[in-house]
Amino acid sequence: MMDSAQAEILVASLLGKEVGGWRINSFLGKGKSAVVLACSREAEVGAIKVFHPELVERYGRATQLERILREKSLVGASHPNLVNILDGGECPETKVLYIVMECIPYPNMHDALLSIPSEMIPVLIAQLASAARFLEDRNLVHRDIKPENIAVSSDFSRAILLDLGVLRPIGLSNLTDVDQRSFIGTLRYGAPEFLQRQEEDSVEGWRAVTFYQIGAVLHDLIMKRVLFERDSEPFSCLVRAVIEKVPEIFGDNARCVTLANHCLIKNPATRLELVSWDRFQNLVIDDSPSITLARDRIRQRQKYFQVAAAQEKPVGQNPRSVRKTLDDVCNRIESRLAALMNDLQAFPLRSTQSIKNVEQCASETYIHFEKDELKGIPFKITVSIRFTLIDENLGRPIFRAEAAAACANEYIQIEMLPAYTPIHTGEIELLLDNSYLEEVFVSCLEDAYMQIEQGKWPNEGNIIALMVKRGAV
Template identity: 35%
Template sequence: MPALEQELVKNLKERLVKHLESTGGYESIDFVDAGGSAAIFKVQRNDGLRAVKVFNPNLFFGAPAAASKRRLDVQRRLIDHKCPSLIQTYFADESQGTAIIEMEFNDWPQLSKQLGKVPDDAIGRLMGQLVDAVKYLEGMNIVHRDIKPENIHISTDFQELKLLDLGVAREFDNSDENDAAITDAGVGRPFLATAQYSSPEYLFRLDEPTDKLWKGLNFYQVGAVLHDLIKKEALFQYEILLENRWLVARAVLTKQPSFSDTDAKRLSAEKALALRCLTKDLDTRLSLVGWDEFQFNKIDDPLTTLKTKLSKGLGHLGEVSKSTSTARLAYERQEYCTRIFERVRTELIAACGTELPVTMITDYASNPANIAFTVSPEKSILVRIDCDVSWKSGVYEKSALMEAGAMFQSNSSAARHPETPMKACLEMGIGAAEDETVTAIANKVAELVGLALSRIEATGGDASTLQGTSV
């Protein structure tokens, strides 16, 4: 989003002067910077230096107003907070026809400009402070949404940091706020936080705004900062240098970060944690990461450490490296199909009982995956119901279309008939409404079995005449 025009910045300064004069006065005002939605000024007041953010008035009128006012309310809740690693807020309200936020002035440099200078032995302390700030916000039911090195200031001795810029923060459970992936002005970029540091599900709107989404985003963005501290360079720096937003978005979705230094033992625990935090899949990420893992300086005895690792299961050891690979995706798809169709099989067995035994034949590895159910109402005939699960690609690689069809076949062969007519019946996806999916598939198979039984009954006892025909 382009920076504010100079004429507007001048207007915002005039509004700020009126605000300051009506609230105790000031000694000096200096322009600092301007983004796409606000200008920042350094203000000397009687009680000390302030960083004052003055917003574009257009954000508080018309369509953007409701969301802008909600975010202002969030910042107002942080006035006089008690978290030392979170920038302090002194005033947040509407004034002079716009919104003005007075904050602690911090002249430490941005972490993004100091990555190459931060010593390894300071990383644990700094990450602990960042986690404290994020957990403090979580405790207040607030998600920052734009945690990145540019929004973190670090002391010159690398012992302290401050998390800044809560301009796009929101409450976890604000069901009225539908701006999970738009800019603070409602136009421009199709996302709110910086794409480079946005998790895939947040950037591409793959999940609804829920506690689960925000917790996953917190882990991802904090892990990205840890990645940068370890690697001494920004996440997806190559794509950023090319200045191609499509390549950046593709990297967020598909490129697994790695550490290229030759010393495998250097910060090995920190590297492993960063990669777990940057796992592409939201559910996998949440199962692999907890805030307690950022206590790098905590020393446990080896038995306690081993017990903690094993409590998470061994699967996570290779999880991250495979999360975006073909093998990992195939594994997730197969696990999903197995889970769904085993439940369908259970439903069918419960319905058919011993009077009509149900057999399931599976080929989960292919695409489309094929799952078949067979029943044999009479000795001379077998009914085979085929379910094909065709997986999609790209952003929708965890969604699939299911088609179903049924044929009458000889009881001597359960192999799939090459002329089975298939008809699309539902769309399904990993992690999406599994109970409803199981019910829909079981009902479809039951419908086809019922049709088959009716046709067999209509033959008057010579069901063999149906062999080779579709149900």
């Protein structure tokens, strides 16, 4: 790491001179291995990062030059939320390695954190994700997304992703630099699989890492403090927190809180199942009146997440804990269904049955509705809700919920139900507090009436599949 004395000597040797055709005008700052200076070339101005020669030789000139050339590959590729790269390479005269980028006259997000209004958080996160996706579309991954590497405009309306120094092409097994073997980035904001160098070198694998890092930035914006702040020292505590601890996140914007929780899930496969690029852009889409009440109910559940994160009692991967989790799901879903049927007042008499399969980490709740001539329903209807535990998530389980529905003249055998439709992936609380369950039952009952109106009655021994409205998966 370069100390202040080394930085001063390097700056003094460069001021007033040219590096790669760029005149060095003034000092802007320094990092661990380079100094940043204001520069100009004819009418063009920029910020030049010059790497300390001794550190370059110590850690490998070819490695650093390869990284610079990756950044230089973005010359001419412009995105409003990504710093523009102007030039880079090895200076023929001084032999120093450098990269030139546009000069951004804004503070970084970490320094501005306490001043950023909560209403601007969705805008900034959507822009950050857009910049990261821009890189992914070019088969590149940033790997060091954090508040210090994000500039924020003075009116908090624009975020700019900076510092592309550890940019990496995706899926290239012949890389020669050290980042094939060691952790590259910032520990606090690194995904657990990235910290342990267990990430998958694919678009999906690196996307999971990027989602985690964006979620970590979102955490800081919501909570107004750095991720795992209380676990910063000693170093081993921070490592353990990244791998094992679920951060507490609560705030006024339930959509942001939920997205941050999902981005910071430890298991990358679960993370990818819950998070997509669209979810970041949806933060800035106005809610329609039809889901306003559901959003209010979600806000009320934030205390649950806070308490769950604070208690943080990991659930072991064993049959007893799985059974306990499935028992809890079945009890809660049956209670929610009873309340829902009472609210709707539209369904015939029913019976409810729950079956748990511990080996498959799944449960199914069947709701059998009787015929009801007074309601104009001359056949029986069965609706099944299936929950599959996909990640115990340190005591805050993540489920995949699916539903199937059918009608018949007689009792419908479970194995005769049609294919299941995904309705939700995430915490059970979000399913219970949202409109997904109501949409399942309303859609299948409406389809039952449509079958009647079209003269499509089930024959003896046959069933007719009913439509189940697909939820947010």
